[in-house]
Amino acid sequence: MINAFTGVFLAALAAALATRLWLAARQVRHVQAHRGAVPAAFAETIPLSAHQTAADYTVAKSRLGMADVIADAVILLALTLGGALQWLIDLWAGTLEPQSLWHGVVVIVTVLLVRGALQIPLNVWRIFGIEQRFGFNRMTAWLFVSDLVKQALVGAALGVPLLLAVLWLMREAGELWWLYAWLVVAGYSVFLQMLYPSVILPLFNKFSPLEDPVLVERVRKLLERCGFRAKGLYVMDGSKRSAHGNAFFTGFGAAKRIVLFDTLVARLAPDEIEAVLAHELGHYRLHHVAKGMVLSWTMSLAMLAALGFLAGQPWFYEGLGVRTESQGVAVLLFLLVLPEFTFFLQPLMSLFSRKHEFEADRYAVEHAAAAELIGALVKLYKDNASTLTPDPVHSAFYDSHPPAAIRIARLRTQPAAA
Ligand SMILES: [Zn+2]
Numbered sequence: 001m002i003n004a005f006t007g008v009f010l011a012a013l014a015a016a017l018a019t020r021l022w023l024a025a026r027q028v029r030h031v032q033a034h035r036g037a038v039p040a041a042f043a044e045t046i047p048l049s050a051h052q053t054a055a056d057y058t059v060a061k062s063r064l065g066m067a068d069v070i071a072d073a074v075i076l077l078a079l080t081l082g083g084a085l086q087w088l089i090d091l092w093a094g095t096l097e098p099q100s101l102w103h104g105v106v107v108i109v110t111v112l113l114v115r116g117a118l119q120i121p122l123n124v125w126r127i128f129g130i131e132q133r134f135g136f137n138r139m140t141a142w143l144f145v146s147d148l149v150k151q152a153l154v155g156a157a158l159g160v161p162l163l164l165a166v167l168w169l170m171r172e173a174g175e176l177w178w179l180y181a182w183l184v185v186a187g188y189s190v191f192l193q194m195l196y197p198s199v200i201l202p203l204f205n206k207f208s209p210l211e212d213p214v215l216v217e218r219v220r221k222l223l224e225r226c227g228f229r230a231k232g233l234y235v236m237d238g239s240k241r242s243a244h245g246n247a248f249f250t251g252f253g254a255a256k257r258i259v260l261f262d263t264l265v266a267r268l269a270p271d272e273i274e275a276v277l278a279h280e281l282g283h284y285r286l287h288h289v290a291k292g293m294v295l296s297w298t299m300s301l302a303m304l305a306a307l308g309f310l311a312g313q314p315w316f317y318e319g320l321g322v323r324t325e326s327q328g329v330a331v332l333l334f335l336l337v338l339p340e341f342t343f344f345l346q347p348l349m350s351l352f353s354r355k356h357e358f359e360a361d362r363y364a365v366e367h368a369a370a371a372e373l374i375g376a377l378v379k380l381y382k383d384n385a386s387t388l389t390p391d392p393v394h395s396a397f398y399d400s401h402p403p404a405a406i407r408i409a410r411l412r413t414q415p416a417a418a
Contacts, residue, residue, distance in 0.1 A: 005319030006081070009337060013073060016343040020069045023394045024062045030391035031058045039388050041405055045378045046388070053134065057385040060130045068122055075118055076336060079111065081321040085332070089324045101167045104328015105160060111332060113152070120148075134385060136243045143241065150203060162188055163331070170311065170327040178308035182301045189296070197250040197257050207234040210260065215270045219258070222274050226281050226367055230256045239263050244384050247276050249284060256284075267383060272376035275368040282363030288356045295352075307334045346397060353400040358410065365414045374411050377404070 035055040038046050079085045089098065089107055096103040127144065131137035139147075165184050169177045192200075201207070210216055210233045219233055230249075238246065238261035245264035250257050258277065265273065283289060310316045311330035317323070320333050364373050381388060381404050388404045395403050402410075 002081070002321075003315050003319045005315050006321075009080075009319060009340070012337075012340040013076065016340045017069060017073050019343070021066055023391075023397055024066045024069075026391045027062045027394040028059050030394070031055045031062075031387050031389060034389035039405055041408065042378065042388055046382055050382050050385070051388065054381075054385040054387050055389075057130070057134045058387040058390075060133075061126075064122065064126055064130060068119075071118070071122060075115055076340075079115075079336060080333070083321055085111065085320075085329075086322050086324065089322070089329065093324075098324055099326050101164060101171070101328070104167050104326055104331065105163055107328055108163065108332045108335075109156065109160070111336075112155075116152070131242065136385075137241075138239055138243060139241045147204065154200060154203065158192065167327045167331065170330075178304040182297075182304045185300055185304070186297050189293075197259075201236075201250065205240065206237045207259070209233065210235050210265075212265070212270075215265070215273060218270050218274050219277060222278060222281070222367065226278070226285060228281055228284065230258050233258045233260075235260050235262050235265055237262055239266075245380060247273070247280055249280055249289075267379060268376050269372075271369065271372040272379070275364055275370075275373035276376050278368035279360045279364035279373060281367070282360035283356065286356070286359050286363060288360065291356075303334075303338065307331065310334060350397060350399055354402050357401050357407070361407065361411055362414060365411065370411050370414050374408055377408060377411075 032055065035052055038048055038051045042051075085107075088110055092098075092103055092106050092110070096106060124144070127137055127139055128141075131139075162185070166181045169181045169184065171177075173180050210219070216233065223230060234257055236259050238244070243263055244261075245267055246261045247264055248259055250259055258280075260273065260277075264276070268276065307330065311327065311334075314325065317325050317329065317333065320337065322329055322333065361373065364370075380386070386404065390399065390403050392403075401407070
């Protein structure tokens with residue numbers, strides 16, 4: 001049952017797989033080659049031992065990443081051309097009518113659960129092997145299991161209704177179903193964003209109002225200077241899972257919240273936190289969040305239009321090793337193979353993101369001190385064992401943030417805060 005589309009799929013899979021492995025191998029080689037010396041720009045701020053820890057951590061993660069992409073490719077091949085998906089479709093056809101909406105939902109949920117379960121061993125290795133060895137893991141086995149269960153339940157509660165709506169539109173709404181489905185998907189994404197800070201995040205973490213009066217006052221002044229309103233300033237217990245630190249904004253409109261990881265509050269001085277927040281504010285004030293949403297809506301429209309076309313083509317199913325044509329199967333096949341085709345858009349997305357990071361840095365130094373942002377970044381690179389010497393090609397392809405040396409060199413040349 002193979003056809004020309006089988007060839008196209010295999011070529012895309014092979015190209016994406018080979019590129020992923022090649023990039024990871026380059027990264028390992030480059031980081032190892034620069035393990036011996038701290039780059040000149042960081043010679044005074046980062047000790048050699050920390051630089052070498054970062055190199056070893058990056059290499060360990062890259063190697064795990066290689067195992068990960070190979071495992072994913074094997075699972076994808078087994079599901080499609082290997083016949084596992086057809087077997088599952090037939091299995092569920094014993095209890096549910098194969099053209100029914102629920103058959104589609106159940107097959108999709110089963111495949112996602114099975115694939116998720118197969119990914120558990122590598123995740124265990126990542127958290128309890130690598131993160132543990134480098135001193136970042138704070139997760140217990142119990143928390144790992146309860147996270148998995150909660151994620152599956154939340155995913156089902158939020159995903160199944162959307163899936164049912166899309167499958168129903170595919171069946172009932174005629175030729176232009178994908179356009180209506182897009183309106184539903186876009187509306188739903190706004191709804192989720194509103195739900196996220198107040199309903200979903202608290203299921204996984206505790207939030208408490210920021211109490212340090214010095215820091216609260218600094219942040220209040222910063223927000224005033226930037227003409228920004230937020231609903232609240234919270235500290236999140238990120239240390240429950242990991243020693244990595246972060247800060248972010250969540251929600252939008254009047255419900256925006258600022259969230260600082262407790263690990264960040266513990267490590268950075270108030271001046272440095274102010275500079276990091278000024279950077280995050282920059283993302284909002286320069287409309288990066290809104291642009292990101294418009295981009296994701298545009299992409300989802302293109303994808304739904306593509307699905308609208310493919311769902312009606314027998315060669316799409318046949319080429320991927322499936323005999324049963326149904327709405328649910330079309331959605332599932334599409335979700336499974338799409339990443340192999342969109343992989344080559346990754347450098348563009350990374351470029352877009354890095355451009356925004358430079359812009360937010362520029363905004364930050366207009367409203368806070370560049371030296372404090374540099375100080376905060378150096379501490380974060382060191383604490384997170386981020387490599388200072390990434391492979392340039394790997395970095396151009398994947399990195400959402402500019403490499404440390406380039407980012408800091410640019411911050412040093414920016415005019416000081418008014
Ligand atoms: Zn940023």
